Amino acid sequence: MMVTILVAAVAGALLPSLLRKMNIDPAIAGGVELTTITDIIGFFVFLGLATLVYV
Secondary structure, three states: OHHHHHHHHHHHHHHHHHHHHOOOOHHHHHHHHHHHHHHHHHHHHHHHHHHHHHO
8 A cells, every 4th residue: 555655646746747748738637647557556566465475
């Protein structure tokens, strides 16, 4: 959970400036991309921890 929160904080801080450089409105695209990044990282962290516990 801590890794997911850390990734969400870093991505939430860096994503708007990255989207501005690409001439995309951060208010429209930022929420969807931030949620996607956070979900993907959380999924792989969960599977990684499960692999460590069960192997």
